[in-house]
Amino acid sequence: xxxxxxxxxxxxxxxxxxxxxxxxxxxxxxxxxxxxxxxxxxxxxxxxxxxxxxxxxxxxxxxxxxxxxxxxxxxxxxxxxxxxxxxxxxxxxxxxxxxxxxxxxxxxxxxxxxxxxxxxxxxxxxxxxxxxxxxxxxxxxxxxxxxxxxxxxxxxxxxxxxxxxxxxxxxxxxxxxxxxxxxxxxxxxxxxxxxxxxxxxxxxxxxxxxxxxxxxxxxxxxxxxxxxxxxxxx
Amino acid sequence: xxxxxxxxxxxxxxxxxxxxxxxxxxxxxxxxxxxxxxxxxxxxxxxxxxxxxxxxxxxxxxxxxxxxxxxxxxxxxxxxxxxxxxxxxxxxxxxxxxxxxxxxxxxxxxxxxxxxxxxxxxxxxxxxxxxxxxxxxxxxxxxxxxxxxxxxxxxxxxxxxxxxxxxxxxxxxxxxxxxxxxxxxxxxxxxxxxxxxxxxxxxxxxxxxxxxxxxxxxxxxxxxxxxxxxxxxx
DNA sequence: GAGTGTGTTGAACGCATGTTCAGTATACTA
DNA sequence: TAGTATACTGAACATGCGTTCAACACACTC
Numbered sequence: 170x171x172x173x174x175x176x177x178x179x180x181x182x183x184x185x186x187x188x189x190x191x192x193x194x195x196x197x198x199x200x201x202x203x204x205x206x207x208x209x210x211x212x213x214x215x216x217x218x219x220x221x222x223x224x225x226x227x228x229x230x231x232x233x234x235x236x237x238x239x240x241x242x243x244x245x246x247x248x249x250x251x252x253x254x255x256x257x258x259x260x261x262x263x264x265x266x267x268x269x270x271x272x273x274x275x276x277x278x279x280x281x282x283x284x285x286x287x288x289x290x291x292x293x294x295x296x297x298x299x300x301x302x303x304x305x306x307x308x309x310x311x312x313x314x315x316x317x318x319x320x321x322x323x324x325x326x327x328x329x330x331x332x333x334x335x336x337x338x339x340x341x342x343x344x345x346x347x348x349x350x351x352x353x354x355x356x357x358x359x360x361x362x363x364x365x366x367x368x369x370x371x372x373x374x375x376x377x378x379x380x381x382x383x384x385x386x387x388x389x390x391x392x393x394x395x396x397x398x399x400x401x402x403x
Numbered sequence: 404x405x406x407x408x409x410x411x412x413x414x415x416x417x418x419x420x421x422x423x424x425x426x427x428x429x430x431x432x433x434x435x436x437x438x439x440x441x442x443x444x445x446x447x448x449x450x451x452x453x454x455x456x457x458x459x460x461x462x463x464x465x466x467x468x469x470x471x472x473x474x475x476x477x478x479x480x481x482x483x484x485x486x487x488x489x490x491x492x493x494x495x496x497x498x499x500x501x502x503x504x505x506x507x508x509x510x511x512x513x514x515x516x517x518x519x520x521x522x523x524x525x526x527x528x529x530x531x532x533x534x535x536x537x538x539x540x541x542x543x544x545x546x547x548x549x550x551x552x553x554x555x556x557x558x559x560x561x562x563x564x565x566x567x568x569x570x571x572x573x574x575x576x577x578x579x580x581x582x583x584x585x586x587x588x589x590x591x592x593x594x595x596x597x598x599x600x601x602x603x604x605x606x607x608x609x610x611x612x613x614x615x616x617x618x619x620x621x622x623x624x625x626x627x628x629x630x631x632x633x634x635x636x637x
Numbered sequence: 638g639a640g641t642g643t644g645t646t647g648a649a650c651g652c653a654t655g656t657t658c659a660g661t662a663t664a665c666t667a
Numbered sequence: 668t669a670g671t672a673t674a675c676t677g678a679a680c681a682t683g684c685g686t687t688c689a690a691c692a693c694a695c696t697c
Contacts, residue, residue, distance in 0.1 A: 181674080197511075199433040203655065213676050218656065220674095276510025276562060277431075286566040297596075307598050314587035315596070317570045318560070321584075325559015326552070328510060332520040336551045350555075352606040353548035359603040361595040362531075362549070364541050369593040372586040415644080437685065447646050449687085454644095458685065 182220050185210040187266075189217075190231050194269035198228055198277050232274065232281030235267045239285070265342045272328050289320045310373070326350065416454050419444040421500075423451075424465050428503035432462055432511050466508065466515030469501045473519070499576045506562050523554045544607070560584065 179187075188209035192201040203224055207214040221227040242264065275282045294316040300306035309315040326333065330350075331341045339346040363369065413421075422444035426435040437458055441448040455461040476498065509516045528550040534540035543549040560567065564584075565575045573580040597603070 197433075199431075202653080204653090214655085215657085215677080216675055224655065278565070283566060283569065286563070287570070290570055305598055305601075306596055307594055309587075309590060309594075309596070311587055311590070314571075314583055315591060317567055318584060318587040318591065319596070321560045321563045321567050322556040325561075325563050326555045327559075328562050329520065329555045329559050331512070332517060333551055333555050335517065336521070336524055337548075348606075348609055349548055350552060352609060353543075353545055353552040355597070355602045355606045356543060356545070357549060357552065357595070358591065359595050359597040359600055360541055360543075361591070361593050362540055362543070362553070363589070363593040364539055366593055367539075368589045372582075372589045375582055375586060436683080438683090448685085449647080450645055452686065 181210070181212060181216070185212060185217055185220060186227075186230055186234060189227050190235060190270045191266050193228070193231060194266055194273050197273050198279070203227075228279070229281075231270065232279060235270050235274070236281055236285055238264070238267055239271060240288070268327065268330075268342055272330060275324055275328050286320065286324065289324070290316050293320050326354075415444070415446060415450070419446060419451055419454060420461070420464055420468060423461050424469060424504045425500050427462070427465060428500055428507050431507050432513070437461075462513065463515075465504065466513060469504050469508070470515055470519050470522075472498070472501055473505060474522070502561065502564075502576055506564060509558055509562050520554065520558065523558070524550050527554050560588075 185206065189201070189206045192206050192209060195201070196205075203217050204214050206227075207217050210217075217227065218224075221230055271285070275285070294313060297306055297309075297312065297316055297319075301308045301312075330346075333350055334341040334343065334346045337346045337349055339349075419440065423435070423440045426440050426443060429435070430439075437451050438448050440461075441451050444451075451461065452458075455464055505519070509519075528547060531540055531543075531546060531550055531553075535542045535546075564580075567584055568575040568577065568580045571580045571583055
């Protein structure tokens, strides 16, 4: 019996969630207000709380939705052979708000951000191992550490993409900025930038443990609730 | 006639500023309250506003201070030959709050963050040009773009350092985490990770402009005010 | 000692925010 | 038609926030 009133193509709940993703992405979680989000979705502030319990609940719903969406897009990217989700996603114009949201979430220290980071490290490690086997990637002396660093760079570039775009004279999340970014990134990841192994040798002599931390104990949250938000209303 | 009351080793103003840097760094600008900061500094909330005019003024003062401090540390790092300020700064235990603050500022979208980013790009470009001349760095096809990307990665790694540390099983901004991070980073920057030039060639064929954006027009703010905050009181 | 300026405080103000709640409208069930 | 569940609203509440302001304490000048 969902959405007895709304005759739109999407559920009211989905409209609110999308408006929240947009507002959170632009202003950040704290600065974005429930009233703003409600207005953007064309509903009353009370309805937002009616559907999501609290502002924090709304954030959790947005987190789930965006992370799931991102994961899905990433699988496609892996399938196509690219390791940079930024480039893979930049094509989809409607994914930009989600990228923006993700960028904010990573900076805000949302619980979902940690989950996303850990997931990406795990998957990157797998993908990179496969890449090494296939002769596409060079083997690393510290595969796990390298996966962590590369994920940090990828997501870090996402968080600071606004600045990258400004330096490139384009708008944030514009396709050509993303392409230019990727071109430079790929060059570095192919050629390297140090001419000799001076630094590498120096740091290699430092002997640190190469172990993963104890198993993460993060519960794998399943994305059941709200998955039918976009269902058509009667 | 500064600080007629306080008999501490530092000015009250400096104590407030340091407390603010710590609180902003831990909770972020929005969540950190003037009352909290005042309590941490051992003064009344009203005094905070008396000294800095507003919370935003306090943020500006913190920005100036940290950016200046960071710039200074970076110069030393360049002099020592390292291009990674994270590693260069990690040694100074008392710099950790500043790193934490910087990490937050970059995520919050503080005006100072843009200034810092732009400064770093400019300086990185210079340093990298020198490095190429000296035969220490490989020449890039797109030196400016490469500088932008490397700065984005450096600072992005800083923003997400909390997650890097978690994956490495250490505390954020711990020295050994920083070392492990640097080791992996240096490996990638020396060897690259792609085994062949497949991706590089593909992206190189995309023809984008390599120009810098129009001159930035950002006024170079001079750090005169508050520079004597740490002066000893009579 | 009077006058002045600065550091400092406690209490209050005004405002925006997240949240609650009583109540209305609509759709479905029987 | 009556009953019930759900979507939805307007108005209000409580709280925490940044900020203001009148007053006090101390140091300095004359």
